[in-house]
Amino acid sequence: MPIPTDEQRLERRLKSQFQKAMTQYHLIEDGDKILVALSGGKDSLFLLEMLGKRAKIQRPHFEVEAIHVRMENIAYESDTKYLEDFAQSVGVPLHVVTTAFDPTVNPRKPACFLCSWNRRKQIFNLAQQIGCNKIALGHHQDDIIHTALMNLSFQGHFSTMPALLRMKKMPLALIRPLCLCQETDIKTYAEQHNYQKQRKLCPYEKDTKRAEIADLYKQMESINPEARYSIWNALEAEEKLIEY
Numbered sequence: 001m002p003i004p005t006d007e008q009r010l011e012r013r014l015k016s017q018f019q020k021a022m023t024q025y026h027l028i029e030d031g032d033k034i035l036v037a038l039s040g041g042k043d044s045l046f047l048l049e050m051l052g053k054r055a056k057i058q059r060p061h062f063e064v065e066a067i068h069v070r071m072e073n074i075a076y077e078s079d080t081k082y083l084e085d086f087a088q089s090v091g092v093p094l095h096v097v098t099t100a101f102d103p104t105v106n107p108r109k110p111a112c113f114l115c116s117w118n119r120r121k122q123i124f125n126l127a128q129q130i131g132c133n134k135i136a137l138g139h140h141q142d143d144i145i146h147t148a149l150m151n152l153s154f155q156g157h158f159s160t161m162p163a164l165l166r167m168k169k170m171p172l173a174l175i176r177p178l179c180l181c182q183e184t185d186i187k188t189y190a191e192q193h194n195y196q197k198q199r200k201l202c203p204y205e206k207d208t209k210r211a212e213i214a215d216l217y218k219q220m221e222s223i224n225p226e227a228r229y230s231i232w233n234a235l236e237a238e239e240k241l242i243e244y
């Protein structure tokens, strides 16, 4: 048997982590209709590719559509044509929705909050309109760990963005199928597969606290290369990864 190349090993690892997340956190069931939230970044592109390809396999049988939300008043240059072609190449219909928000209406709410609130609203509305029961987001394991450290440092509780979150007020669940994948692996995969980078020009984007926490986490990993697994096991043990 030929020895697999680094590229093949990476692809196998990512696929098996994706598969493991699906079963371990009960992310996908037969008959699901999933709406992938596609920002155009490497993570949600990779998520779309994985779900699009997985949907072609017999069991579980599920359908996939995607949404990309464009914020009219933010100079976030997403190449819509590229996203449409990408979605088509993995056999997923893409909905492009354009919206806007007024940052002056409620000056006490930061622009980032208003922007993401509006984006979420569009995603939830479309999911319900087209009969989706799940929304898939492109957060990976590093995002989930950073959020846990943020909540611990600033909110005074141990919690994070769960892999599966069933909404209480509507028949919808949020899923994060990349929750076991590491950011560096997705980045390398995206480079190997020539994913096109989207240019972000958001004037409001300066979440310095999150960037500082990401640096802190790097330091933790340099002290203990197993820190990732330790934090993840703690989240598992405290049942923070599935919310019914």
Ligand SMILES: Nc1ncnc2c1ncn2[C@@H]1O[C@H](COP(=O)(O)OP(=O)(O)OP(=O)(O)O)[C@@H](O)[C@H]1O
Binding pocket: 036, 037, 038, 039, 040, 041, 042, 043, 044, 045, 067, 068, 069, 070, 119, 136, 137, 138, 139
């Ligand atoms: N404009 C958008 N349209 C649709 N979904 C979005 C949009 N922006 C973000 N999302 C969803 O929210 C997730 C987290 O958003 P975030 O801004 O942290 O990601 P990103 O760094 O822009 O891109 P990505 O996570 O895709 O690499 C994305 O992975 C995606 O699923």
